[in-house]
Amino acid sequence: MPTLPQFLSQAFNGIALGSLLALVASGLSIILGTLGVLNFAHGAMFMLGAYTAFVVLGHWDSFAIALALGALVLVLVGFATERGLIRFYYSRPKEDQILVTFGLGIMMVEAVRYVFGSLSQPVPLPSWGQGIVNLGFFIFPLYRVEVIGIVAVLLFTFYQLLYRTRIGLVVRAGIEDPLMVELLGTHVRRVFMVVFTIGAMAAGIAGVIYAPLAAVIPNMGEPFLVQCFVVVVIGGLGSFPGAVVGGIVVGEILSLTTLFDPAYSQAAIYAVMALVLIVRPRGLFGTMGRA
Amino acid sequence: MDGSNGRRLKRWLPELSMAIALVILPFVFDTWLGSVDLFTRILIWGIFGLGFDLLFGRTGLLSFGQGAFYGTGGFVTAYLLTSGRMDNVWLALAAGVAAAALFSVFVGLLALRRVGIYFAMITLAFGELSFFLENSPLSRWTGGENGLPGVPAPSIQIGGLDYSFAGSWPSYQLIAGFYFIGFVFARFVVLSPVGSVLTAIQQNPQRTAALGHDVAAYKLTVFVLAAIFAGCGGALLGIFQSYMPPDAFGLDTSGQLVIQTVIGGAGTLIGPAVGAAIWLTLRDLLQQVPAIGDLWKFILGLVFVLLVTFMPNGVVGNIIRVWLRFGFRPAVATGTDRPGDVTAREALLAPLPTAIAPSLPPRLALDVRDISKAYGGIQAVDRVSLALPEGRLHAIIGPNGAGKSTFLRLLACEETPDSGEILLHGIDVAAADVTAAYQYGLAKSYQINQLFPQLTMRQNLRIGALGRHRGRLRLDIFRPADGFAKVEDVVAALLEELGLTECADLVVSTLPYGEKRRLELGLALASQPSVLLLDEPLAGLSAVEREGVKQLIRNLRKGRTIILVEHDMDAVFELAERITVLHEGRKLAEGTPNEISGDPLVKQAYLGGMTVP
Amino acid sequence: MSMIEIERINTYYGDSHVLFDVSMVVREREVVALLGRNGAGKSTTLKTLAGVLHPRSGTIRFEGEPIELLPSHKIARLGLQLVPEERRIFGGLTVEENLDLAALSAPAPLPLAEIFAIFPRLRERRGSYGRSLSGGEQQMLTIARALIRRPRLILLDEPFEGLAVIIVQNLLEVCRQLVAQGQTIVIVEQNVRAALSLASRAYVLNNGHVVFEGTSEALQASPDVMNRYLGV
Numbered sequence A: 001m002p003t004l005p006q007f008l009s010q011a012f013n014g015i016a017l018g019s020l021l022a023l024v025a026s027g028l029s030i031i032l033g034t035l036g037v038l039n040f041a042h043g044a045m046f047m048l049g050a051y052t053a054f055v056v057l058g059h060w061d062s063f064a065i066a067l068a069l070g071a072l073v074l075v076l077v078g079f080a081t082e083r084g085l086i087r088f089y090y091s092r093p094k095e096d097q098i099l100v101t102f103g104l105g106i107m108m109v110e111a112v113r114y115v116f117g118s119l120s121q122p123v124p125l126p127s128w129g130q131g132i133v134n135l136g137f138f139i140f141p142l143y144r145v146e147v148i149g150i151v152a153v154l155l156f157t158f159y160q161l162l163y164r165t166r167i168g169l170v171v172r173a174g175i176e177d178p179l180m181v182e183l184l185g186t187h188v189r190r191v192f193m194v195v196f197t198i199g200a201m202a203a204g205i206a207g208v209i210y211a212p213l214a215a216v217i218p219n220m221g222e223p224f225l226v227q228c229f230v231v232v233v234i235g236g237l238g239s240f241p242g243a244v245v246g247g248i249v250v251g252e253i254l255s256l257t258t259l260f261d262p263a264y265s266q267a268a269i270y271a272v273m274a275l276v277l278i279v280r281p282r283g284l285f286g287t288m289g290r291a
Numbered sequence B: 001m002d003g004s005n006g007r008r009l010k011r012w013l014p015e016l017s018m019a020i021a022l023v024i025l026p027f028v029f030d031t032w033l034g035s036v037d038l039f040t041r042i043l044i045w046g047i048f049g050l051g052f053d054l055l056f057g058r059t060g061l062l063s064f065g066q067g068a069f070y071g072t073g074g075f076v077t078a079y080l081l082t083s084g085r086m087d088n089v090w091l092a093l094a095a096g097v098a099a100a101a102l103f104s105v106f107v108g109l110l111a112l113r114r115v116g117i118y119f120a121m122i123t124l125a126f127g128e129l130s131f132f133l134e135n136s137p138l139s140r141w142t143g144g145e146n147g148l149p150g151v152p153a154p155s156i157q158i159g160g161l162d163y164s165f166a167g168s169w170p171s172y173q174l175i176a177g178f179y180f181i182g183f184v185f186a187r188f189v190v191l192s193p194v195g196s197v198l199t200a201i202q203q204n205p206q207r208t209a210a211l212g213h214d215v216a217a218y219k220l221t222v223f224v225l226a227a228i229f230a231g232c233g234g235a236l237l238g239i240f241q242s243y244m245p246p247d248a249f250g251l252d253t254s255g256q257l258v259i260q261t262v263i264g265g266a267g268t269l270i271g272p273a274v275g276a277a278i279w280l281t282l283r284d285l286l287q288q289v290p291a292i293g294d295l296w297k298f299i300l301g302l303v304f305v306l307l308v309t310f311m312p313n314g315v316v317g318n319i320i321r322v323w324l325r326f327g328f329r330p331a332v333a334t335g336t337d338r339p340g341d342v343t344a345r346e347a348l349l350a351p352l353p354t355a356i357a358p359s360l361p362p363r364l365a366l367d368v369r370d371i372s373k374a375y376g377g378i379q380a381v382d383r384v385s386l387a388l389p390e391g392r393l394h395a396i397i398g399p400n401g402a403g404k405s406t407f408l409r410l411l412a413c414e415e416t417p418d419s420g421e422i423l424l425h426g427i428d429v430a431a432a433d434v435t436a437a438y439q440y441g442l443a444k445s446y447q448i449n450q451l452f453p454q455l456t457m458r459q460n461l462r463i464g465a466l467g468r469h470r471g472r473l474r475l476d477i478f479r480p481a482d483g484f485a486k487v488e489d490v491v492a493a494l495l496e497e498l499g500l501t502e503c504a505d506l507v508v509s510t511l512p513y514g515e516k517r518r519l520e521l522g523l524a525l526a527s528q529p530s531v532l533l534l535d536e537p538l539a540g541l542s543a544v545e546r547e548g549v550k551q552l553i554r555n556l557r558k559g560r561t562i563i564l565v566e567h568d569m570d571a572v573f574e575l576a577e578r579i580t581v582l583h584e585g586r587k588l589a590e591g592t593p594n595e596i597s598g599d600p601l602v603k604q605a606y607l608g609g610m611t612v613p
Numbered sequence C: 001m002s003m004i005e006i007e008r009i010n011t012y013y014g015d016s017h018v019l020f021d022v023s024m025v026v027r028e029r030e031v032v033a034l035l036g037r038n039g040a041g042k043s044t045t046l047k048t049l050a051g052v053l054h055p056r057s058g059t060i061r062f063e064g065e066p067i068e069l070l071p072s073h074k075i076a077r078l079g080l081q082l083v084p085e086e087r088r089i090f091g092g093l094t095v096e097e098n099l100d101l102a103a104l105s106a107p108a109p110l111p112l113a114e115i116f117a118i119f120p121r122l123r124e125r126r127g128s129y130g131r132s133l134s135g136g137e138q139q140m141l142t143i144a145r146a147l148i149r150r151p152r153l154i155l156l157d158e159p160f161e162g163l164a165v166i167i168v169q170n171l172l173e174v175c176r177q178l179v180a181q182g183q184t185i186v187i188v189e190q191n192v193r194a195a196l197s198l199a200s201r202a203y204v205l206n207n208g209h210v211v212f213e214g215t216s217e218a219l220q221a222s223p224d225v226m227n228r229y230l231g232v
Helices: A004-035 A042-059 A063-084 A094-116 A142-164 A166-176 A178-183 A188-213 A218-235 A240-260 A262-279 B004-033 B037-058 B067-082 B089-111 B116-135 B168-191 B193-203 B205-210 B215-241 B251-264 B271-288 B293-310 B314-325 B342-349 B404-411 B434-440 B457-470 B485-498 B513-525 B543-555 B569-575 B593-597 B600-608 C042-050 C072-078 C095-104 C112-118 C120-124 C135-147 C165-180 C192-198 C216-220 C223-230
Strands: A132-134 A139-141 B155-158 B161-164 B364-375 B378-389 B393-397 B419-424 B442-445 B531-535 B561-565 B578-583 B586-591 C002-010 C022-027 C031-035 C057-062 C080-083 C153-157 C184-188 C201-206 C209-215
Touching: A004 A042, A004 A139, A004 A142, A004 A166, A004 A188, A004 A218, A004 A240, A042 A063, A042 A094, A042 A188, A042 A218, A063 A188, A094 A218, A094 B116, A094 B251, A094 B293, A132 A142, A139 A142, A142 A166, A142 A188, A142 A240, A166 A178, A166 A188, A166 C095, A178 A188, A178 C072, A218 A240, A218 A262, A218 B116, A240 A262, A262 B089, A262 B116, B004 B037, B004 B168, B037 B168, B037 B193, B037 B215, B037 B251, B037 B271, B067 B089, B067 B116, B067 B215, B067 B251, B089 B116, B089 B215, B116 B251, B168 B193, B168 B215, B193 B205, B193 B215, B193 B457, B205 B215, B205 B434, B251 B271, B251 B293, B251 B314, B271 B293, B271 B314, B342 B485, B364 B404, B364 B561, B378 B404, B378 B561, B378 B586, B393 B404, B393 B569, B404 B442, B404 B531, B404 B561, B434 B442, B434 B457, B442 B513, B457 B485, B457 B513, B485 B513, B485 B543, B513 B531, B513 B543, B543 B569, B569 B593, B578 B593, B578 B600, B586 B593, B586 B600, C002 C042, C022 C031, C022 C184, C022 C209, C031 C042, C031 C192, C042 C072, C042 C080, C042 C153, C042 C184, C072 C080, C080 C135, C095 C112, C095 C135, C112 C120, C112 C135, C120 C135, C135 C153, C135 C165, C165 C184, C165 C192, C184 C192, C192 C216, C201 C216, C201 C223, C209 C216, C209 C223, C216 C223
Parallel strands: B393 B561, B393 B578, B442 B531, B531 B561, C031 C184, C031 C201, C080 C153, C153 C184
Antiparallel strands: A132 A139, B155 B161, B364 B378, B364 B419, B578 B586, C002 C022, C002 C057, C201 C209
């Protein structure tokens, strides 16, 4: 039986991990809900953020610059991808969209592998992230607390964007009924570019934040991609609250199950996904339709 | 070239060519590369891909997790052999394939609940799940990161002959043998009624279900078939390499399968093998070019993206398109020529007796008792009853929002009423689904055409007729799709009846709307139903075409009960014996056309609503 | 000058021919009723006007400019506003958000206060989500969404369908006020009496063809036309 400090420690880790998942998954979910495109390159975009952090922190000691540049790189990549490739696929079948983003993901991973090699690149913790927080009854790393804080701020910003801005209004309406949005005079397609870019940016920033915590290798996005799919299935397609709640849930499951048997923690999230599919296929917050 | 020998040659030409290729090509590889091993690997991917092509190329189900079954087959076989639990390699292989099949039933039951994007995500997740399980919790049996070395090769002992398949050339013979058998089997599937149903599912799954086929069961069947091929491929990989690698389960494997299939051409059966040849050869070649070296996968990824964008049919797919454009048409079953004998046609197309004979022959063909249906808070249909003796042509009319479409959907078993009964020749079908309804002899023709656009007229009708004659599910893989004489006769009679014989073997998407509308009717007729529901059969037709369809409907009355929903009032009054008027979900009036046109309540409902503001 | 001139348009759903050489004229400040049984092509005509469908042949001029090939968002911006049959309220947005969205692309939208003056009920429900509104409230909202854009021409597609009498009376009153203010309206309605109480002129469609064109009085004075094409 795990002890209380162990339990709390893992529960806390679950929030840290879950919040990162929530950030990446919200990007994926909004892209899916608005554009109807399942971005198989999303994991690769996450990875690009981590590598940007590696490059930046090799030259400057500022994590803030890493975050800013990570966001910028992914904004450019997202913009280029949507304008240069994805937008030709909106009227093609879903399977084609999946295939092309899958191929794109491979290209990104291989390009990075060519430049940086396959070995893990070390990314140092920021100076304000080193150390621990000691609450007496339990101890956890400072950086993870900060991660939760940063992601909370970002998710809050995301929320504001979605619920308090004109673009957010168009996106939310467009997820529901794009034709009606057009009938009210707004060209929905123009918004697609913004949505895709923001989604890519969310993945990239998450990558920057995650970089000091784990091995930075070209394939690092792959497990995140799959876990994101699980989050989206659990939380519901196209739902921002679903992605957040789903992310935390998956993060907690991953962390807490390691208390009992680390070997089965991955299996546990797939078991939950299977359960959701049987009991409530549209997920916690999703609506039917859209596959 | 219609002689039966000519047709037999055309049927078996691909298998023949494959056999020849499998004999000649290895020597090409051996000479060019010094070893036949690359070709053996290509064929292993080919076996894996045969099943995947049936799943994705033919049925349209894009799975990113086939590695789960490839790995299961491979590791079960390898474990049984390397742990000493089994000596006979053939048995171990069979066990591996069986394990893969079993696993796929479990995954399929979950994943196939969804389609498209969700299906891709779920299969991906299960693929990763297996990879993870293999790597950690089960590593005691799978060797974890190290895999399982020491997998032996099988041997045959017949009479005095003792042949072991170990070594480069014998391995090739083993795998080429399996590939050939797999190819022949896959060809049987494709050319069978099962293959036709799978293609229909890809093009219009809802209509396929409404034509009497158990779509979920067929999907599960092809999913398991794909897993069997995958498991076989995995097991053979272990045998070939004498080593079972851990990455068999991974996304790399599943992804590579998808890429190779798309490059080679989905739906062509040999596409995956061709794609594997291209991928593996280019990989070896590109890696040797100094300027490229490690960028080979990036370049192949780029090639893949370009192919998906500009040449989505893949290499083989495009070759076939060019082939067809230059006039080499495959052998098409044109069906026997029928004399235009009306009575013979009518006999052929007469309604089939319902499968379950009720104890007392009921007076009514269709007895609808007080059915209701509500959505949210709105009562769309409110205790409506309808009693139709056999042979009646009955119309249902009513203003917008009256509940006609909902009522018809309830009758067609597309939805279940909240209360009430629908008795078809005495059997309550209210809770039945569309597939069962079709089997019982109740068929609907849709307001918006629901056809199989990439198939010919004849093939479309065949899907319908096969539904009734074969039942919900039949795995008659070794029968050709046009192998039921009765079905072919019915299809030919339908084509005559509908006036579509001339365009029988033309692809539907190329035909004008009038022909498509008549095909739509034909699909409902293909089950030789005793009750026919026609949802706005005249929609979108010109005046001349309307006359034709009206005459068709009159001809259809013999022995059949017809319910007609139409807005063309002239047509309704011409055709219907009796009319029911619905208003706000309730039956407002019912009677002969004269009675209805004189009814003041009906007039008011149409002109001003029941209450005037 | 005519606000709308439709000349011999032929619209198809896929390859189903739904409108056959339909021609119509609507002048400024007019209210025109488009009548017929369902399936006759009334909604299809409105959708073609709004750019949801495009005719295969024929022309549509809006204030002199050809619009038959324009996408729907551009047509909306020109001042031609469709109020769709299914209402199509954004269920996940509040009443106010629905209105804000409608006002986004309008150069000089009506102030919210004025909208609420026309529909006081919407002020009470301004913070409620679209999906929680009743049928009548949804219809008010969807009309309000059109009005907030100050459109030159409003196309009303079956605005009274499925609503209780009181609400229909309420909406009719709103429409009468709009007419008095000079709003140009095309109304499609199965409730012939309600439609003719608003409209000065009427077109009747049958199976995609125009079979009657004239004043409301002329139509009401032709019981044979009414019965043949509108009744049973």
